[in-house]
Amino acid sequence: KTEAVLRQLAQGGAGFIIAHASGYDTAASRIAVQLKVPIMTYDIPTQLTKNYVSNITTSSQQGSYLAGILAARTTKTKHVGVVISASDTNWYKMSGGFVAGVKKVDKSIKISFVTISSAGYDDSAGGKRVVTQVIATGADVIFGMGDNASFGYLQGIETAKAGHKVWFIGDIGNMGPIDKHHVLLSSVLWNFTDAFKKALADIDKGTYGTHGYNLTLANGGISLLKTRYISAKVWNEIRAAQTRIQLGKLKVPLTTKAPQVKALINQK
Numbered sequence: 001k002t003e004a005v006l007r008q009l010a011q012g013g014a015g016f017i018i019a020h021a022s023g024y025d026t027a028a029s030r031i032a033v034q035l036k037v038p039i040m041t042y043d044i045p046t047q048l049t050k051n052y053v054s055n056i057t058t059s060s061q062q063g064s065y066l067a068g069i070l071a072a073r074t075t076k077t078k079h080v081g082v083v084i085s086a087s088d089t090n091w092y093k094m095s096g097g098f099v100a101g102v103k104k105v106d107k108s109i110k111i112s113f114v115t116i117s118s119a120g121y122d123d124s125a126g127g128k129r130v131v132t133q134v135i136a137t138g139a140d141v142i143f144g145m146g147d148n149a150s151f152g153y154l155q156g157i158e159t160a161k162a163g164h165k166v167w168f169i170g171d172i173g174n175m176g177p178i179d180k181h182h183v184l185l186s187s188v189l190w191n192f193t194d195a196f197k198k199a200l201a202d203i204d205k206g207t208y209g210t211h212g213y214n215l216t217l218a219n220g221g222i223s224l225l226k227t228r229y230i231s232a233k234v235w236n237e238i239r240a241a242q243t244r245i246q247l248g249k250l251k252v253p254l255t256t257k258a259p260q261v262k263a264l265i266n267q268k
């Protein structure tokens with residue numbers, strides 16, 4: 001089905017196609033070369049064919065490191081949770097960055113790390129169930145990565161019977177407009193706008209497919225959402241860490257697999 005849709009777009013006159021999921025990469029690359037239409041794939045930096053195939057990657061762990069600092073400064077129970085919807089490289093990258101940020105502030109903070117299932121991206125009910133379980137163990141700040149499961153995280157936090165405030169840090173977008181219970185502390189935002197503009201410029205110049213496009217703190221592709229619930233003092237600390245990352249003075253660990261995240265959590 002994916003290949004048929006991509007082929008239909010390419011044959012229908014599209015001058016540039018964004019195949020925005022790693023599961024589309026193989027079919028997208030094949031169609032780009034066959035039909036000579038520039039296509040952008042996702043998350044495989046080696047996937048390059050001049051004029052036709054390039055890719056987007058993220059250094060999302062940089063943003064989640066900042067989220068970890070925020071969580072460590074916010075928690076009252078000294079227990080934070082990381083909940084992911086699937087066995088996903090990006091979720092592992094952000095989980096590791098978050099853990100490193102928490103530990104930079106306070107190594108004694110307990111960190112729970114839970115996965116809904118191997119591919120629970122759309123599992124909103126599972127998201128609510130898992131978040132509720134993590135809150136029941138004492139976590140009062142939850143960093144959740146999920147897609148549709150994120151709505152379940154939000155609902156679970158909104159309806160939590162913890163006896164104290166529980167905060168949510170989201171990912172990719174801003175759920176503020178639907179945060180009716182004022183639990184959204186922040187979000188690690190991904191912004192593809194500049195990368196897409198650069199890709200279009202490269203198509204015009206004939207240089208598309210010679211390099212990829214990576215979202216970072218430095219180029220604005222990755223950022224941490226500032227909300228009114230974050231104090232000026234904490235935000236200044238976050239900004240200072242961001243500057244050090246951008247200057248290369250602070251290296252955020254890269255974790256692409258669950259055991260690496262767990263090892264970081266267990267690190268003393």
